[in-house]
Amino acid sequence: MDHSVxxxxxxxxxxxxxxxxxxxxxxxxxxxRQADDIPEWERLRETASAIKQHTMSRLADYLEAFARHAxxxxxxxxWARDAAAHNRIVHTILKRHDVRRIVKSKSMLTEECGLNxxxxxRGIVVTDTDLGERIVQLRQEAPSHIVLPAIHIRKEExxxxxxxxxxxxxxxxxxxxxxxxxxxxxxxxxxxxDAGITGVNFAVAETGGFVVxxxxxxxxxxxxxxxxxxxxxxxxKLVPRTQDLAVFLRLLARSATGQPITTYSxxxxxxxxxxxxxxxxxxxxxxxxxxxxxxxxxxxxIRCGACMNTCPVFRRSxxxxxxxxxxxxxxxxxxxARSPHRHHSLPFACSLCGSCTDICPVKIDLHHELYxxxxxxxxxxxxxxxxxxxxxxxxxILQRPWLYRTAGRLLRLGLRRLPRFLLYTPLNxxxxxxxxxxxxxxxxxxxxxxxxxxx
Amino acid sequence: MTDxxxxxxxxxxxxxxxxxxxxxxxxxxxxxxxxxxxxFDNAAERFQAMTEAVGGRCLFVADAAAxxxxxxxxxxxxxxxxxxxxxxxxxxxxxxxxxxxDPHELQHTDxxxxxxxxxxxxxxxxxxxxxxxxxxxxxxxxxHIALVIPAEQIVHNLHEAYxxxxxxxxxxxxxxxxxxxxxxxxxxxxxxxxxxxxxxxLAVQNRF
Numbered sequence: 001m002d003h004s005v006x007x008x009x010x011x012x013x014x015x016x017x018x019x020x021x022x023x024x025x026x027x028x029x030x031x032x033r034q035a036d037d038i039p040e041w042e043r044l045r046e047t048a049s050a051i052k053q054h055t056m057s058r059l060a061d062y063l064e065a066f067a068r069h070a071x072x073x074x075x076x077x078x079w080a081r082d083a084a085a086h087n088r089i090v091h092t093i094l095k096r097h098d099v100r101r102i103v104k105s106k107s108m109l110t111e112e113c114g115l116n117x118x119x120x121x122r123g124i125v126v127t128d129t130d131l132g133e134r135i136v137q138l139r140q141e142a143p144s145h146i147v148l149p150a151i152h153i154r155k156e157e158x159x160x161x162x163x164x165x166x167x168x169x170x171x172x173x174x175x176x177x178x179x180x181x182x183x184x185x186x187x188x189x190x191x192x193x194d195a196g197i198t199g200v201n202f203a204v205a206e207t208g209g210f211v212v213x214x215x216x217x218x219x220x221x222x223x224x225x226x227x228x229x230x231x232x233x234x235x236x237k238l239v240p241r242t243q244d245l246a247v248f249l250r251l252l253a254r255s256a257t258g259q260p261i262t263t264y265s266x267x268x269x270x271x272x273x274x275x276x277x278x279x280x281x282x283x284x285x286x287x288x289x290x291x292x293x294x295x296x297x298x299x300x301x302i303r304c305g306a307c308m309n310t311c312p313v314f315r316r317s318x319x320x321x322x323x324x325x326x327x328x329x330x331x332x333x334x335x336x337a338r339s340p341h342r343h344h345s346l347p348f349a350c351s352l353c354g355s356c357t358d359i360c361p362v363k364i365d366l367h368h369e370l371y372x373x374x375x376x377x378x379x380x381x382x383x384x385x386x387x388x389x390x391x392x393x394x395x396x397i398l399q400r401p402w403l404y405r406t407a408g409r410l411l412r413l414g415l416r417r418l419p420r421f422l423l424y425t426p427l428n429x430x431x432x433x434x435x436x437x438x439x440x441x442x443x444x445x446x447x448x449x450x451x452x453x454x455x
Numbered sequence: 456m457t458d459x460x461x462x463x464x465x466x467x468x469x470x471x472x473x474x475x476x477x478x479x480x481x482x483x484x485x486x487x488x489x490x491x492x493x494x495f496d497n498a499a500e501r502f503q504a505m506t507e508a509v510g511g512r513c514l515f516v517a518d519a520a521a522x523x524x525x526x527x528x529x530x531x532x533x534x535x536x537x538x539x540x541x542x543x544x545x546x547x548x549x550x551x552x553x554x555x556x557d558p559h560e561l562q563h564t565d566x567x568x569x570x571x572x573x574x575x576x577x578x579x580x581x582x583x584x585x586x587x588x589x590x591x592x593x594x595x596x597x598x599h600i601a602l603v604i605p606a607e608q609i610v611h612n613l614h615e616a617y618x619x620x621x622x623x624x625x626x627x628x629x630x631x632x633x634x635x636x637x638x639x640x641x642x643x644x645x646x647x648x649x650x651x652x653x654x655x656x657l658a659v660q661n662r663f
Binding site: 079 | 462463465466468469470472473474475476477478479480481482483484486491492493505508509558559562575577578579580590591592594595596612613614616617618621622623624625626627628629630631632633634635636637638639640641642643645647648649650651
């Protein structure tokens with residue numbers, strides 16, 4: 001469904017839309033305070049961007065080095081071309097260990113691959129352990145934000161949900177008490193799990209190790225109790241050297257939630273004694289994006305979510321209106337790059353204000369890519385007929401000055417003279433939520449031409 | 456470069472596809488350890504302030520005896536029925552974690568005193584490893600933890616931190632900054648999500 005259709009539903013609840021907007025802006029302001037605290041912030045961003053671009057230009061060598069070093073440390077490395085292969089590999093490992101229950105920490109990659117439903121269909125109980133993810137899992141919906149999965153949900157709704165599922169008191173909406181209930185519930189899940197699945201924030205080519213960042217400690221509990229740990233990683237998560245981690249860990253949490261660092265930044269270099277550690281490296285369309293000169297920088301993304309928090313469209317339309325695992329500005333590039341026909345409306349859910357580009361810690365040229373994506377989608381014939389028609393007419397008019405002047409004259413006249421029922425038709429999207437301005441008598445070009453020459 | 460005997464077919468196909476997709480090479484930037492990065496007039500002071508800003512506590516104490524005394528003053532420690540310490544001369548244990556085979560048995564631990572290697576002033580993080588800790592779950596499962604670091608071991612920023620540590624020397628190593636926390640319900644910060652409900656850093660001036 002078009003982003004605009006779903007966004008309209010979201011904004012129809014004005015209070016909630018305004019609250020959502022404020023909640024995300026609050027996070028953006030926290031980010032600003034952290035960034036301002038670091039005088040070399042811009043240098044960090046430039047360094048991070050250069051490291052990522054370099055890594056992408058030699059990704060195959062670095063992945064090979066990573067795999068070699070990881071294997072030498074007793075890590076079993078798997079390679080998945082696409083989501084289906086990823087799910088199959090994970091399931092095969094779980095089956096070999098006769099796993100019934102798994103605890104999962106946040107991983108956008110497994111969301112992208114649809115791992116949860118795949119495993120559940122095969123009789124495995126999957127518990128998401130990030131509190132926000134657990135909330136949306138109990139509601140049987142997808143996360144609406146990659147860092148703040150339940151940012152669209154009010155505490156009263158969490159209270160109702162926990163009352164039904166975790167037996168908290170009816171009407172309880174205190175975040176501290178609700179979190180305590182989730183803590184008790186999820187501790188039991190951690191203790192009874194047969195395996196832990198995590199994502200990967202950064203993998204290091206020169207050591208074969210990787211880093212997972214959380215605030216809650218859920219990835220750590222999920223991997224320090226069961227004897228099987230599977231880490232699922234998108235192939236772009238690599239950095240060449242250990243010291244590169246300094247750059248990225250300094251940027252990640254500050255950009256994401258306005259913290260100086262996540263509570264836990266855990267470095268895994270091999271399995272626990274007596275346990276198994278597997279890493280599944282996933283392509284799933286990434287090598288195609290890498291080939292594209294216009295869009296390859298989107299692979300720099302470290303999934304901090306800052307572009308979502310700052311985006312005026314995201315804040316006012318909610319993550320679900322993107323219908324994509326990664327929503328917001330970065331998702332509006334990644335999703336149509338992968339499935340143009342399914343996600344064609346996303347790059348248009350953007351005013352090209354450039355706020356995302358300004359804030360991105362790895363300097364992805366987001367709004368430029370969004371702009372380019374629009375014409376790519378047109379060339380691929382992925383635009384809706386209506387959008388295509390509007391574009392064709394507009395382009396026709398803009399290419400002919402006499403037609404542009406005539407159209408302007410008619411529009412100004414129409415705005416002054418036409419009765420409301422003709423002006424505010426369903427065809428006039430601009431008139432849906434706002435009053436049209438009164439049509440001025442003269443066009444700007446007339447006023448400009450008539451101004452005194454000596455000024 | 457590809458050694459066919461080690462890499463499976465799936466890897467070779469994966470990497471081949473990738474090699475044909477790679478863009479032209481760009482240089483890897485040099486990362487100096489010092490120079491461009493933020494430092495502080497008083498790293499210890501900043502470390503203490505940041506530890507508190509992230510929801511923890513940081514106490515500078517003269518020696519092990521003073522650390523012990525500071526611990527005794529923590530209600531979470533004095534109330535703890537099941538507790539252990541893996542730091543010599545600081546705290547005491549009601550059980551021996553090294554004698555525990557299965558980390559699940561640690562679930563009733565109320566308090567653990569654990570060694571940290573050094574602190575990072577810019578973000579209040581402490582670097583810990585599994586070197587003297589038999590189960591990494593001890594960092595996450597107890598209700599409360601204290602990390603003991605030598606007071607002089609505080610670096611300014613993460614660049615200095617990575618310059619001195621070799622994470623590959625340990626199967627497990629982590630930066631821990633404050634107690635476990637979440638803000639997933641309406642952005643309200645709640646301390647004590649899954650891991651420790653409180654984290655106290657004891658920075659000891661004269662260790663021995």
